[in-house]
Amino acid sequence: MGKAAIDYSLYLVTGRELLPEGKDYYESLEEALQGGVTVVQVREKDTDTGEFVEIARKTKEITDKYNVPLFINDRIDVFLAVRPAGLHIGQSDLPLARARELVGDDALIGVSVSNVDEARAAVAGGADYVGVGAIWDTGSKDVTAKLKLAPEGAGVVLDVLEGVPSVAIGGIHPPNVPQLLHGSVSPVNRTALDGVAVISAIVSSADPRAAAAGIRAQVDSFKRARKTGNTQAVFSGAKAARTPKELIEQSAALMAVVRDNTPLVHQLTNNVVINDSANATLAVGASPIMATNPFDVKDLSPAIGALLVNFGTITDKAGMLVAGREANVNRKPVVYDPVAVGATAFRRSTSKELLSHWQPTVIKGNPAEIGALAESTEVASRGVDAVGGGFANPGSVVKVLARRKNAIVVMTGKHDYISDGETVLKTSNGVDLLEVITGSGCMTGTIVATFCAAARLHFLASNAAVENDSQLVQGDHLVGALAGVLVFNIAAELAAARPDVKGPGTFRAALIDELYNVRAADVLARAKVEVLEV
Template structure:
């Protein structure tokens, strides 16, 4: 497993004691939690004999490997070595980092607990792959807690890490975290834009839950929501380039939206510029609103330039199912390179799925015929079908976002968005800004949700303003509200986020 691609969003730490696990089977609990959205598992068992620990770790590894989730062993490095799992987590009183690294080798993950600035800096200097920070709040699952540091203590450590040049080290916090406080902890701990938490670690919130899968989905939604301000602040800090190869109808609108969210737009359809632009740290938007043979060639060349530079690419297959020309064009683009985000309405996403032959689209028609579970399954399926694991954003009254593993719904927005030309196209521009600025966090799913939440809540706020009487007055108000949300977030006012309607969706395995 590539250590640089590990997702720390929802980190499960197991507990096998009767007080927390009860009479449930630990392996089944972990499997349900992973199915619900847990992204990394730590097997913690300080009391079982070695043989029992090895047997349990092997059973857990079989589950986590099936779902592509890393398994770490707490403290017991010998157990981790024997079962061949992805790594270990060690505390301040456990084996020294240097000794653990000798036993495990360079490719395994080693996480280190830190409850102070000095401990965190020392762990980074030693070479820790990630840090577990805390304890945040008092908890009955850990009796040897040195200190309760709260969100303010987490924030102090994050600030120190940033100042010392360790902003890229992933961090999670642990101690009394649950669905009720997860979002607040993330918001209060953030030292953004320089450094924020990459996730939360929980024990009883999942192990003791009656339905671990549902509890994991709830936590996932809370974590993603809590990271939205980090993305918006990253955009404001970086002012990333949004390179739009888009249709003529929306160029001006898209450029203004890019400026409102904090990006730097360029409308450049000539692919010879792409190689140079791709080096500037931004993202590319390919919008199929205007399809021509020359345009298609330019798109392919630009996609390949951004792929070569490691830059994000957003595909907006506008009207993909309307004509045979467009259906052919989208398949050509999909086979020409990798995409970070694919955004479209239900019919457009259907067109690029394996069931596209039965779908006929009328223009850029955005009508929906599928239920929410069906739309979620479609988005997940299309994401999995893309070799590069693109995040799929399926737009509509309810927006669906899936990275092929985790699937969320966003229920914000306003009807005026559907009565103005180009709002869907400008959402692509917004997403490009988010994914470009947040690329170092390696979480395009979080970036996509952040862009959607900002876009849809700005529309809600604009739609109820006294000066808005219809679609014509909505557009300037919408631009104002996008800009206002950016400014509020930068200065630390994130009360608006309370209106975000984000939920994780259960999608049956194929």
């Protein structure tokens, strides 16, 4: 009798103590199964054996009715009394080898893992699946002593699983499911989670059927997107290799999308560049809004075209946390500009906190900022400036970081490097005067956000049938990022060539003029783009 194949898409861990007042456990369970739960684990940490066996027996009757496999948490004796599909054990429970001896070869055994070493041991020991976590803080279990993995950490674990199925657990709720699924795709093997394990998001709900159905729809959407290639970042729709000419033409075409639709670009940016960033946004045909209050940004999110988070002065962290999460929920592009992230411990910890709360679509920075996120020592930071000789292979740096972060990465400088984790682009437009005005990099982020909004609008106009799908964000954001970089730098070239430009002051004013005047024909004629083999 072989082991049954399991659909791990929506894994419910029970928690009777979390039920809302007046809600019966068995009633809640059956409604959750009707909503799309595919696996159930009974967890009863403080229940005596007799009661646990009775709960497990009645639970199995209900799960059998829906042909859904049941697992018992930790307790071999309860497993042997009820004989469900399998057993789930943690790192402090019975060793995997001993558990296998007791339950037999036909039973499934899942193992909780929180790091790469534990995952390797589980695979070597013959675990049938692993529970990866805790991803975030959770009130359902005491994980205060453990390092929270966040989606990126889960992705690193997935790289060593060798085909063993995985579910993530810990602090998972409907608003962060898309971020988790997209952000945890493994950086090397490009494997994804098989499902998500939830407790309170379903158990605590007064309508567990609807709660389960909502999460299941998100998981199913992600899996569909993986099959079709239409997902965030490295799955952005760039299915086939494109020539520089094609990429430039696609970038230029987005200029009309911006001017025809006037997307609202929400910017939480540093107070040094607020005015310039707003004017740059207006100049290219979009509309800026600079709201920072957490209550404000939540209400604005459904209406925006894209979000820019530039934490140069880090005065609005609460708003940044809410804005990024709401943009993910509403499937809007998020451009993250971690200004001077490597300069101080506070900036590094703030960046980590932001990226644990939401998934960026594009990460844009100078070599020092990208180097800090990539944990490289090749380029150092001095305030907002990069110092040192530069990266030996900048294309490889952006490609590796894009795969790690599941985001488009844009590294600005004398040459700009852009990657989605597969394709690496090098652009060579721009002028030296950009280095002697404040905020040129920040304005680049503004224009990138504007054109990512256009990339999403273009996608939706061409794919109306999938507009309401629950993917994290839709659109070819590699082209969106490229268009933003090209438009900004070509406008700078046009500004610098004007006879009225005498230095930084006149150049700054001329730059806004040329962002207003630049047209698709200028991009087609002047863009310098290479596709690198990295």
